[in-house]
Amino acid sequence: MEFNFHLKLNHLLCLFILILSSVHAQASSFRYCADLNYDVKVSAVEIKPDPVVRARPATFKISADTGEAIYGGKWVITVAYFGFVVHNEIHHFCEEVSCPVATGSFVVAHTQKLPAFAPPGTYTVEMTLKNEKNKALTCITFKFKIGFESFVSDI
Template identity: 65%
Template sequence: NADKQGEYDVKVQGVEISPNPIARGQPATFSIAATTGAAIDGGKLVIEVAYFGWHIHSEIHDLCDETSCPVSTGDFVVSHSQVLPGYTPPVSLKLMLINSC
């Protein structure tokens, strides 16, 4: 169920990265398989990148540009593709789904 802040009960079931390993300067696709206990009408996909714990980059994308909306209760997949710069160091990646309401 959604709470007053618009946060949903979303559980990530797995993440697939293609190609694996990622090739610097080449397209990479991140596919996140998840399940939700409530329908999601819209929101944001927030990508945060950190290098040794230091925040170095963030992006915000419309959730409905990354997957079909509305997202029905149950299983769904969010995929995001982009070219990583040639100078990309090994980093940690954090993805968040944020309700737009």
Template identity: 55%
Template sequence: MATKQSLLALVLLAAAVCTLLPSASAVTNFETCKKGKDYPVKVTGVEIVPDPIQTGQPATFKISASTDETITNGKLVVDVKYFFFNVYSETDDICTKTTCPATADFELAHSQTLPSFTPPGSYTITMKLLGENDKELSCISFGFSIGFLAPIALS
């Protein structure tokens, strides 16, 4: 028969393991790059799948947004920092990340597989949406983590 102490230890161990397992996705807090600026595209949410990100596995950043304008072309500019060091930059056609023309409510999705040698820890990503003539439509930044442990497959 299990003692109260061994049962409590088992419950605490299970809780600790659950906190180490990556979640399927997470809604992430974000900030606009320029406080108080009235961007034509309003970001309403950021979701990271999976969270934390695992090296060697695909990760997707989903940006929910809305606009009163019709976006027919433009660029998505992504910059990633590890501490204060810029470690990655990419510029893509916005219409490869969402359906164009984008109007009203829409979602941008950017997927990336990080190399297995990517160091674990906390990163900051800045995403800018640029329209015609590089007009800044929106700019946000948010943090994300790359996990220390490989995901555990549950069957």
């Protein structure tokens, strides 16, 4: 009887993992940092894999539209964990995309390997795109998760 219980529990856990996997396959939700009419409108944020795996590459893809050409600038990225800032970085916009970015739709994709010691849980990212005159073209926040994974795979 105990064996049958463990077998049913394993099937239930597998089903739960499959359901969670299908939920995380969708685009991540985001919101704007302020109630401003930004020049760049973000349409989607996609994170792969989701949840992110420590010590493995993760790709953050931002789809957006601009009403004016973008000739330069920078992405300012802040990452918080339980409300505490744990990481800041700045990327030159033209190193992430080909500049100038023409009026219309564009995609910025950035791949990064998160540290093996990063604790599992939910992180909040704030990304601000500023032009070469330091004017905020857009600012969004979104969450991503680092999954619970066996420490054996990190060795």
